[in-house]
Amino acid sequence: MGSIKNEFAKDINPNHEQIPLLESLKSYSNTDISCFDVPGHVKDQGVEILNRYFGEEVMKMDINSSPNMDNVANPKGVIKMAQKLLADAYGSDEAFFITNGTTQAIHCMILSVLNPGDKILLPRNIHKSVINALILCGGVPIFVQPEFDYNLGISLNINPDRIERALEENKDVKAVFLLNPTYYGACTDLKRVVEICHKKGVLVLVDEAHGAHFPFHFDLPPSGMSVGADMAAVSIHKTGGALTQASALLVNKKNIDYKSVQQSINMMQSTSASYLLMASIDGARANLVENGEEQFSKALNLSRYAKSKINKINGIKLVSTEVLESEGVEFIDETKLCINVKGLNLTGLEVYDLLYQNFSVQVELGDLYNILALVSIGTTKKDIDNLIEALSIIAKTHRKNDSLKELNIKQINPEIKLKPREAFYAKKESVDIDKCANRICAESIMAYPPGIPIVSPGEVITEEIIDYIKLLKRNNAYLTDMKDKDLNTILVIKEVILNTVK
Template structure:
């Protein structure tokens, strides 16, 4: 990587030059640099709205980049060590879907862990790919799903030699990494592409103290959420391509679903943030690692809470651990993670990333300060002191192995009927049910509705988890395949 060249920000520089040109806009957007929408201008400011512009020759075009966007994508590829990088303005959801739509056509098999984000299953609904799920191993203490065992991947490949690709989470929401290098080696030996969902792994590319990044390990494609640990605006991501994939074909796939009106606010934020990480990323993530290490130590000293880290590494299903993740096990104080999440927000004005049945995730980045950590630690200590209760009878498992009856596309587009939640047991679901965040389905189209799953849904609702997915917004009914 050429660090001097990485100081360039072609999209940002083109926008700065454009602002000085004082062009009279007879094109979209209709707010005309904010003049036509005073309320929006007062809220977002002239600096923002003056660069919320349409594609034009001086600014290039995201659908067919030939100048400044093309140069910015080349700089991004160099920064991440990829053959090519694409600006994605539909979030990492669109990048994950592009990977699967590139690798698979209708009827093609793809091997993947079941604890994937809903975007991966959505992609299979769109293209008709057939999932070969590897049920992740579990941490019995924490009740969370881990990474994919290499032996389980080998078994899936042996049983499905015609599969087109293997998808890996690098890392999971909880910071857990699989043995990426070995999985890539085995998949490539069987002529399968390796796709990495790195929504939570942007920082892996820029600090040697962190787990191996997918493209560095030889993955064929990786979806990277720059707006998470990379510092760009929400909804902006990169899709990284390795040498075994044709970038031109990937671009055609992207253009099937991505907007033709790419936001220059999002693209400039990608450009600026890429430069920042390439030049200063090592120091940035050293700071984050040390800050999280301090937070973890202080939280574990409170008592009962367990902020876990790389001591969980077992060489296989937890091959490595992202030590920037501040994940906290809360059940010993008698509260679900979502209950602690709600108390932090409602009583302490602290917004955590998410809470689920047994865990809380506080997302820490370069934008945090030591005093913010102190406030979080103090709040957690007070919550323990004021709310601690007996944890007997609390549900512990975060992950339930699904029984897949048919492909997601077949189920989603099938004739269906709506049933009361408790009457749906034993039927095949035709929609999603999930807690969001993190957006990993409890039920996906094509899966059997079991008593265990229904118990989990009721429990999660009672504890205050934000349930999403079904047509019925109140989750009192589920759509199932008509018999």
């Protein structure tokens, strides 16, 4: 392989048939070179069991940075060129490869714009990574409740009017953080939100973990970059086809110092970022640009086919475009199949288990009322037919007589007593769950997936929250992030603190 020169880093007319990083990695892996650097398996020479299970080609491509392969901390060659192509594909000014998932992208995004004490406006149904980012930077959350669908038992998205009112009430907010889409595919009128925020000099940060596919088909919702958001964290692996943990941070430079973003990334990202993950973004980007419209046309057709069949099953309802009638929902991602199973008197958690154990069907999640199935570029009609058949059998053979109405799912909006960072570092004690009412929580508790905190550090635990946690426990939800894995106790602030966040 010839030397990769810095000409690759110059501004060029984008040619998305190019896969500079993936191609260079493949070429380097085939080079006859004696390696005295990390990783210690030295291509396919050291660990035969990994060669057998992963394949020799994968092991050869698991490398560290070298003169020809560039360095993600200060890219000047093939990585810089690949990132420029990614930025062009997503319509952003800059794009940064992230190798620890969109969790890390969100951390870097927030750290690069918030100083300790800065306020950020955000929905209550955010991923735990946002709260953890605020612990890291000392930011102050101002929550705005998203709309809630009581039939589905899920939060949707935020009405732009609520954001505008919240900004009037909190004139010192520095940034607004939004989901595009929510876990269940609901999108607000993001363009209007951007207009509202920018008129007030407020930044717009977007969690687009589940919207990596949006720019590549006209029937999908608008992406954050396309409507002028300042930054977006995008899970290329979730819906774009890259390897797991491969993500990106997209930046529009008008209001953002992108060099500060790079500094935040260098602080948070490993100095041994995976070339397999970064190269998979390069390949996925080329595929999305070249084949995305065709592949997502197929995915959307499969989603609509699934809806037509599943809605004929007695007791099951596939809800998609109907939620457009809800406030705060301007667009819906039809590739996310939110399947309401409440009519079977089964929880979504029970149906999730039945699908996997009895029918070898793996869906994204089950909650108390629904299951969520994702249709992607790799989904086949056979996969869809297997899902339809399995649900049909479950509806006939596992329907229960007992009603689920007593679940009474509703939106929880805890009171904030301490900033997340203050709560994280405060003295703590574990207290019996039945004695935690009116105590300040010192940990995050959530069902995973999707990883949305029921209660977070600094929030007041109420009887309502305790009842909801017990409800999830009774229904075998997978609860995570708490110190006591059985959740008989909750970690709370040791001293009683009465002053509220200012």
